[in-house]
Amino acid sequence: MTTLPFGRALCAMVTPFTPDGALDLDGAAVLAERLVSGGCDGLVLNGTTGESPTTSDAEKAALIGAVRAAVGEGPSVLAGVGTADTAHSSELARQAERAGADGLLVVSPYYSRPPQDALEEHFRAVADATGLPVMLYDIPGRTGVRIETATMLRLAEHPRVAAVKDCAYDLLGTQKLLAESDLAVYTGCDEYVLAAYAIGGAGYVGTVANVAPGHFRAILDALDARDTERAARLQREAVPLIEAMMSAGLPGTVTAKALLSDLGLPAGPVRAPLRSASTEVTADLRERYEALVGA
Numbered sequence: 001m002t003t004l005p006f007g008r009a010l011c012a013m014v015t016p017f018t019p020d021g022a023l024d025l026d027g028a029a030v031l032a033e034r035l036v037s038g039g040c041d042g043l044v045l046n047g048t049t050g051e052s053p054t055t056s057d058a059e060k061a062a063l064i065g066a067v068r069a070a071v072g073e074g075p076s077v078l079a080g081v082g083t084a085d086t087a088h089s090s091e092l093a094r095q096a097e098r099a100g101a102d103g104l105l106v107v108s109p110y111y112s113r114p115p116q117d118a119l120e121e122h123f124r125a126v127a128d129a130t131g132l133p134v135m136l137y138d139i140p141g142r143t144g145v146r147i148e149t150a151t152m153l154r155l156a157e158h159p160r161v162a163a164v165k166d167c168a169y170d171l172l173g174t175q176k177l178l179a180e181s182d183l184a185v186y187t188g189c190d191e192y193v194l195a196a197y198a199i200g201g202a203g204y205v206g207t208v209a210n211v212a213p214g215h216f217r218a219i220l221d222a223l224d225a226r227d228t229e230r231a232a233r234l235q236r237e238a239v240p241l242i243e244a245m246m247s248a249g250l251p252g253t254v255t256a257k258a259l260l261s262d263l264g265l266p267a268g269p270v271r272a273p274l275r276s277a278s279t280e281v282t283a284d285l286r287e288r289y290e291a292l293v294g295a
Contacts (some may be wrong), residue, residue, distance in 0.1 A: 003265035005133050005162040005184055006076040006103055007041025008203030009217040012049040012188070013257050014210055015063060017268035023059045023156040027266025031210075034151035034265065039217030040209060042076030043067060044165075046096075046106055048142065049207045049253050052080050054271040057092065061099045068100035082107030082137060086122045097130040104130070105165060105205075106138035115143045120151050127160045132239035134160050135205075139167035139188065149173045154180040161194040166204045167197070175199055190242045194218050208238065210243050211259050211289060250277060259285045 013035065016027035032043055045067060046052045055063075064079050069273045071077065073078070079096035081104050083089045088254055093104050106126050108119060127134045136155065140146040146168060155161045166174055169224035171213040178200045180183055187196035190208045197203060209216050213237060222231035253270055258277035260267035262285070269276050 004202050006078060006135070006186075007038050008185060009209070009213070010042045010044055010078070010198075010203065010205040011040045011209040012047050012077070012205050012207050012227065012252075013046045013067075014253060014260065014267055015046070015055060015059075016195070016266040017271070019232040019268060021269060021271060022043050022290050023062060024268055025062060028063055030049040030069045031260070031266045035209070035213050036071050036075045038213035040075065040213050041203075042078060042102075043071070044078045044105055044205050045080065045101075047080035047137075047205075048107075048251075049210070049256060049273070050080060051253055051271055052082075054189050054274075057095065060092065061095050062225040064099035064101050065249075076102045078103040078105050078135060080105040080107070080137075081117070081126065082109070084109045084111050086125050088124045089122070093126050093129040093132070097132050101132060103133045103162070103205060104136050105135045107139060108143040108145050108147055110143040110145075116148055116151045116283060119147060120154060121147065123155055124158060124162070127155075127158050132159075132160065133162040134158075134184070135162065136167055137165045137167070139165075141167070141169075149176050151180055151183055154184065155266045158160055158184050161286060169227065171195070171199075174201070175271060179185070184245075189234075190216070190246060194223065194231055197223055207256055208242055210256040211245075211263070212238070212241065212292060224230060237270075242287075243291050244281075244285055244288050248281075250281065255281070258282045261290055262286050263289075265288055 016024040079101040080094035098126040138147040165183040165188045182201035219234045
């Protein structure tokens, strides 16, 4: 089995803000501790769910430091450093290393849509910027460009490219990557947790794990114990909440923060141009959450 560089059960953590929109480091520490105690092996900060486009470089560094201090040295802490600018991404990588991150999440440069050879050069430049292991982030629905399987296979030869967060919805491509490389492939799609793990994936980087970390960890544990019936049941039980949080027209950041806040946990508002969920959406999320955790 592929070595797991960051554990199996990872949460794409929201970035808590105070009611007036400032960075809430105390809240981030509380949430991080809850997620780790709830079953997360690691936390991914400053990613899509962490609203990285609207947080400053200084806020990103402060968040890494606060979470590192809160969870200690056991759980892995990954930092999103991807931007549309190779030089800026490389500087964020160096900053994350200084702040105490264990690894880097590097998304494709968005909007500019570089060709595959330029995309490969971008990732190599960021990987060369520090001594930290890198998780490539393939999410073409947001970036506008796919990291093609052949490109990832070439990047797998880099000594610090260790993993992929796979949000491409291409199960055949995922299987090819698993068959032809030693990369640890983490699904970033909550509905694929069981399917990806069953074909040899490393685990997941989940958004719904912000509110139900133990449930998704239990899916992996059940499959490890060869209890496929329980693993399948747990995945099916999560579908209503996954659908409401990830497929109902609102970004997962918005729904995760709405539900966390309704549960009395640190989250706060989202930053513009996102808008907070309505009371009706929040009530539906709470209903589905309670149905899941009581199942």
